Amino acid sequence: MSVLVYIEHAEGQIKKTSLEAISFAQALSAKTGEGDVVALALGTIEHSALAVAGTAGASKVLHVHDERLSAGVIQAHASAVAQAFAKVGAKTLVLAKSSLGDAVAARLAIKLNAGLVSNVVELPHTDGDYLVKRSIYTGKAFAETVLTTENKILAVKKNAIELKTDGENAPVEDLAVSLEESDFASKITSTDRATGDVLLPEADVVVSGGRGLKGPENWGMVEDMAKTLGAATGCSKPVSDIGWRPHHEHVGQTGVKVAPSLYIAIGISGAIQHLAGVNSSKCIVVINKDPEAPFFKAADYGIVGDAFEVVPKLTEAFKAEL
Incomplete structure (x- = not known):
């Protein structure tokens, strides 16, 4: 019996969230005695990149090398994972909570007759x-859910689990599955990808700006701070609505929800819709000249001051330390 981990990859590398899911699965296996942790990757990716899963706790990686799976067709992914689940004799499937993961997990819950819990933040009590x-x-509250099914699916929330990478590279084995044409009945005709050195969904540090920056011509200082910290850039909804920044940078309830280790908000008042997209961040720093800005109530650290004076000084201090 093994714990199976469905992993996602992009740009030829396993996503950090999937490595976190592997570390979670390894700790779960150690706790429950469910056996080895087996990672499963679908689509085109080099075996050398997949072997890294071993550093996070996987004993081996199964690779379904079917180019059709690289597009992320949900039905096909669910079918492939279900077959792998049966082949390794797993009773528990672990994956990272994501847009693709959520859709695949929902279908697998039916296919495997499994109980599903999403947004998992710690190891279960057994x-x-x-x-x-x-x-x-x-992120404002927690719930405790009891699973009574034999098969279980746990979707782990980003940054909720400590990532451990002190293991050795894992062996990678090709896995053959049977996929029908009906698994690819849905077609992805085009994909618009966000651009940038660091993408918001995967970023460990995010630097966001709001209307307090007064115009798109002032975004250079946001980008300079982000580059210094190796961070992704984001913005509030009003900023993207008026065209100062692209919509894929919109952070909030109706935009991208982030959970970085550090979120820096510059000139953002902190409307409830924006807070809903960032309150899973481990540490929030707010820079605003209005001491009554609502964002300060959610901040771990706050700086009351003019962003045009504070941000350049902070960036220079970061450069001196990094």
């Missing part, structure tokens, strides 16, 4: 009931 703690209400 003394008595199988009790899983998850984040709800955009």
Whole structure:
């Protein structure tokens, strides 16, 4: 018996969120005695890149090398994962919570007759009931869910689990699955990808700006700070609505929801819609000249001051330390 981890990859590398899911699965296996942790990758990616899964705790990686799976067709992914789940004799599937992961997990819950818990934030309690703690209400509260099914699916929230990378590279084996034409009945005709050195969904540090920056011509200082910190850039909804920044940088309830280790908000008042997209961040720093800005109530650290004076000084201080 093994714990199976469905991993995602992009630009030829395993996503950090999937490595976190592997570390979670390894800790779960150690706790419950469910056996080895087996990672599963679908689509085109080099075996050398997949071997890194071993550093996070996988004993081996199974690779379904079918180019059709690289497009991320949900039905096909669900079918492939279900077959791998049966072949390794797993009772638990772990994956990262993501737009693709959510859709695949929902279908797998039916295929595997499994109980599904999403937004998992810590290892389940297994003394008595199988009790899983998850984040709800955009991170404002927690719920405890009891799973009673034999098969279980756990979707792990980003940055909720400590990533460990002290293991050795894992062996990678090709896995053959049977996919029907019906698995590819849905077609992805085009994909518009966000651009930038660091993308918002995967970023460990995010620097965002709001209308307090007064115009797109002032975004250079945001980008300079982000580059210094190796961060992604974001913005508030009003900023993207008026065309100062592209829509893929919109952070908030109706935009990209982020959970970085550090979120820096510059000139953003902190409307509830924006907070809903960032309140899972481990540390929030707010820079605003209005001491009554609502964002300060959610901040771990706040700086009351003019962003045009504060941000350049902070950036220079970062450069001196990094």
